[in-house]
Amino acid sequence: MARLKPPAIIVLGSGATATARRIAACYPDARVHGLRGRVQAGSGATAADVLFDELGAHLRELYASGTPIVALCAAGIVIRCVASLLANKGAEPPVLAVAEDGSAVAPLLGGLAGVNVMAREIAAALDVPPAITTSGELRFGTCVLNPPEGYALASLAQGKRFVSDLLAGESTRIEGDAHWLDDAQLPRSADAQRAIRITPHAWDGNIDELVIHPRSVVVALTDGEDAAQRIRDALAAQALSPLALAAIVAPAARMGDEAFEQAARALNAPLRFADVADVTDGTNSANGTNAAAVMDVKDSHAAPASLSSRALLTAALDPDSEIADSASGVALAVAAGPVDVNTIGRARGRLTVIGLGPGSADLMVPAARAALDQATDILGYATYVEMAGPFRADQQVHPTDNREEMQRARRAFELASGGRRVVMVSSGDPGVFAMASAVLEALDASDAPEWADVELEIVPGVSAAMATAAQAGAPLGHDFCMLSLSDNLKPWSIIETRIAHAAQADLVMAFYNPVSRARPWQLDKALDIVREFRAPETVVVLGRDIGRPGASLVTMTLGELKSADVDMRTMVIIGSSTTREFVRRSAHGAPREWVYTPRWYR
Incomplete structure (x- = not known):
């Protein structure tokens, strides 16, 4: 299961806020959303963190952004509001309906995104049984098709057939490390015909197998020309699944190369960068424990050799490296389990300059809210930073005085050039007497090459x-x-x-x-x-x-x-x-x- 955003807890009247706050306590960064005119804004027990004007539009916006929804109202209301968006079961966020008094918790959507896990958590906080109706969950105590973060299901359609077979009486064996299933009440048998396989290798279509891929494959290459296809070809040559791809590593000197960015988007994989000097002298943060032991899979017929993450990153920068694939210019390595990409090289930094609009949350453009949600660091005049919150515990806030625009802009570039995702906050529109001009002035005046590598975006807002x-x-x-x-x-x-x-x-x-x-x-x-x-x-x-x-x-x-x-x-x-x-x-x-x-x- 991928890491979820903090949930939005929806209330339509002040009578539901007490229950909403009990639910919010389960999720440190959750926010209570209240209907304007019926709920007051604020952080108290009877107030909401965010106000909205129209329920249907607000729920659809949250749903489309992948935000888990906990709505304290009738299930039918929620279903009708988001019905037009129910197209892809594999991409839907958790959606739950909870009685205003906390007497019932009903998971509605998002079975593959952990909705039943949330239902159990919320029900435990409210001291009521969850109304779970999913057959597999009831029988096995877990959703077999919802692996934890760092793993990907090979085929949802095959997974459904596989679970149906188990519900019909078939047994299964597990091949590989599926520790999250240790306590599941699965019908197991060592000689079962059906198997749950944990492997980076591509599923071959065997209907007796449920294949789950650990994101354990790292690829490294020196140039971005036709990179996505070259990576696919290199993976196919070793019978590895693209779903097992944990990261693409490229030379730091190519940071900002759109070809690498396009390949990362096409393969839905994180893009990381490294300097050869950092790799060879061991000063780069890439040498983390999760990437410390990898196997060379260039030749599947040879005995696996133990390599360090340092060797892999060297291959990304040296096409003559002994582990580089001379035909494709792609180096492949597979770890024993999911790779933490934060231990490999560094990400390209991002600086997004946003406007909050005139002040109300419903007049902030969705792109600005998305940037705030993704940010590691938020900078701005203290009053505007406070308006942009609340923030998660893992986000760093850097409020400053209103007259420190240029220092603020330089600090933003310093943070972003270190791989951080930085948001610069303005009120109104950032390009109207606000921080967009100051940020560009700072960049114009600087000759720091690392600042030029920062991905800079200016998001418009509603001006005063x-x-x-x-x-x-x-x-x-x-x-x-x-x-x-x-x-x-x-x-x-x-x-x-x-x-x-x-x-x-x-x-x-x-x-x-x-x-x-x-x-x-x-x-x-x-x-x-x-x-x-x-x-x-x-x-x-x-x-x-x-x-x-x-x-x-x-x-x-x-x-x-x-x-x-x-x-x-x-x-x-x-x-x-x-x-x-x-x-x-x-x-x-x-x-x-x-x-x-x-x-x-x-």
């Missing part, structure tokens, strides 16, 4: 201007500009010039950083410039803390606007000459005010 505009309607519906009134990084004279040009051009303007205690006069000065070109009745939108608790939205005119109406957490949107405001009242509802800028221009 966009979030405020969406609340008001569509004031940015035509040409607009965004201006920061902070003169910390540019002279005030430049700000004045840009405001004047934007106002004269009749652009809608979104003001970031409008006032602060250190510069309370600048907004008034900016408004004086704008009023030279805009009429007093020009529509203005003020959005404060949009997307966060206590958010407020106010519409007024330019003539009414005063600097006292604004603080540092306010987004100021000043309309163009065509921006308009109107009010509509539904038959039974309160009046609703809308602001928009037409797409046409007179």
Whole structure:
């Protein structure tokens, strides 16, 4: 069974939060997700860590991301919500329904991902029996088709047939180390026709065998040209299964080579890099215990030779090595059991710059949440880092002051160049007056080759201007500009010039950083410039803390606007000459005010 993400525990009302917290205690990094309007945000016994607006969309997003779901509601509700996604049984995460009072625990989906294991764990915490209905689990006490992390089932279809035969009365023997089955109540017989085989060698189609592959094969090669096919050919020549592949090792000098990246993706295998000097002098962390004993399988007819992980990594960097396959340029080695890839070379580091959006979790783009989930290290201004949490115990958090952007960016590259998966956190969109520019400036100014090897990605977010505009309607519906009134990084004279040009051009303007205690006069000065070109009745939108608790939205005119109406957490949107405001009242509802800028221009 692969290592699962922490589960999302779903509650639809505050009456279920006590049970949810009892379940969350079983999983240190689990988070309670509550329906907005029925559950309050917070970390207390009656609050939720994350709020969502619509159950079906939220469950489908969690399911699609592979997040285990524990829903404290009727099983039928959960099934209907995710029914459209039930296409691949082998890829579904665990999904369970639990009674709000904790009186029933029903595993629904994810039998091959450990849902019944979770059901037993949760049921034990709630002191109730789990409602397990899987025949194999009930008969044998475990899911035979759900091997532990580091192992892969050769064929799910054959596995189902095999388990059906055992349920029908056939017996089995075990060939190889299947320690996780030691306590299983399997019908065993030393001379049984059917066998559970633990082997890196490919399944030959024998219907009497259930084959499980330990991820124990490591391949090493010097160049990435057609690497995926060359690796497949080398594995096939030794009758080894691609499912047994534990890692691909390449020279550190080729880090960032897209050909190696493509091969790793095609074979669904981790990609690791090593320097020949590190390998030969023993300074590299690759020389770990899990990779210390490997066998040469280049010639299957020869007696296996004992090799060290150091020798294997040397082969990755030296095509003339005695264990390299001269025909394919691929070196193969097999360990006695699953290989911990963290003991081989190092991974390519990754730095992802994300925006949290305006503040609410439902306005964070999924790619940003995925980056946070995968991160080893999270950096950013302390307030934004706190908003991005909570974090797992194995994640390192590096909060800093708001004025330490360049130091923060350099630290991120230092961590990522060491093979870490680093996330740089901004609010809003990282490319709008935020950390994306600082990260690129740090890279531009550096000549460190290891920084250039870092996989750098910038994930867009919902900016404060966009979030405020969406609340008001569509004031940015035509040409607009965004201006920061902070003169910390540019002279005030430049700000004045840009405001004047934007106002004269009749652009809608979104003001970031409008006032602060250190510069309370600048907004008034900016408004004086704008009023030279805009009429007093020009529509203005003020959005404060949009997307966060206590958010407020106010519409007024330019003539009414005063600097006292604004603080540092306010987004100021000043309309163009065509921006308009109107009010509509539904038959039974309160009046609703809308602001928009037409797409046409007179």
